[in-house]
Amino acid sequence: MGFTIPARHARGRIVRLGPALDAILASHAYPPRIARLLAEALTLTALLGSTLKHKEGQLTLQAQTEGGAVDLLVCDYRGGEMRGYVRHDPDRLAEAPVEPSLFGLFGKGYLAITFDQAVTGERYQGIVPLEGGSLAEAAESYFSQSEQIPSLVRLATVFRGDAGHIAGGIMLQHLPEGEEGRERLHTRLDHPEWEHVRALATTISPAELTDETLSPEAIAWRLFNEEAEVRVLETTAISRGCRCNPQHTRDVIARFPAEEQAAMADEHGLIHVDCEFCSRRFSIALADLAA
Missing domain, CATH: 3.90.1280.10 (HSP33 redox switch-like)
Structure with a gap:
């Protein structure tokens, strides 16, 4: 679900994945830590992919690394359909701590995010070092360095046993006045209105993001109910969609x-x-x- 807060010059996305996530993870017998990593990556991919202007466009997220338990992670999104894959070294993963850091999983590497606009034929790619304590922090670094857009990203995932996995995420971004979509005029990093909505968004908890009884609309209401106006945009259903033929x-x-x-x-x-x-x-x- 997308939303905007016009008076604060901010836009956001809220995503929750369930059956589609399980369908993707079921293709491989991933260890729990790798399954959780892919779940977070797919959630981030859905957040980013939902910003595409046309359903024919494609968003690809790729992390390629060396020296870690994971040497390749790739996910893509097109028209509400997603797929994802992780290649990892079981021996190196076994040597890692129970809860390895992002560096412990990936070692040294980079995060590449590619937007393919099918209608216009435009292609944009940003590449940044894979740094931070989590994929969410790496994504924030990407927006700060590659696109100069102040952003907040939160990702959460939980395994419910026989009930499968559920993951949720929120992305909030500051847009300069007069800007629509991804064509930026300029960005003011010290905008007080951005700091206000960012502070509100940081109060979201992982439990809320993965609570199936709490709809994306309810999350937006909890966070921003005191704002003068919050515009809720069209909701997109997400499914597993591998295009092998x-x-x-x-x-x-x-x-x-x-x-x-x-x-x-x-x-x-x-x-x-x-x-x-x-x-x-x-x-x-x-x-x-x-x-």
Whole structure:
């Protein structure tokens, strides 16, 4: 759910994930700490992706690192559909503390956020060092360094046993007067109205973000009920959406020369292509390609 506070020149997003999150996590048998990390990353991706102007656009969040238990994390969002994947080293994860820091998980690396505007063809990417105590802090650093937008991000996730996972998040941003969307005129980092709404937003608790009985509208009301006006924007349903496609995979392989196709095949004449996002394998026969 999106919202704006016109008198404070602020906009926000509130996200809660349940079944869609479980559907994504179910594709891999992630250890609890890695599952929680991906849940937070998917929540952040939903917060960022919901700012896209057109449903055909795509938001991609990627963390690539070295020296940590996790060396790749990637999530993307398009039209309310999300997918995500984490590649990690089980041995390094076993050596890490029970609750490792962000650096303990990733080591040295960077966070890249890419906005692809399908309608206009514009593509914007910001890259910042992966720093801070959490993904939320890394995202705030991204907005501060890459976009010069004062922002607050809070992420929370909880595992409910047989009931699955639930995650929630809120993102609040300051917009200069006269600005709409992502086209900025300028930013005043010392704006007192921003400090006011930021102080209110910091009172949100992880329990509130993950409370299924508390709607996003109710959260906005709890935080900002004393404001003169809070405009609630359209709510977007979020679902798991992996775009792997057997026919597309076949078409791509068919473009390779016959000798390269033969080098890819196993002893049975099959080329296997794996989708890391959903753990599906597509097997393509050389004989079918030749035909």
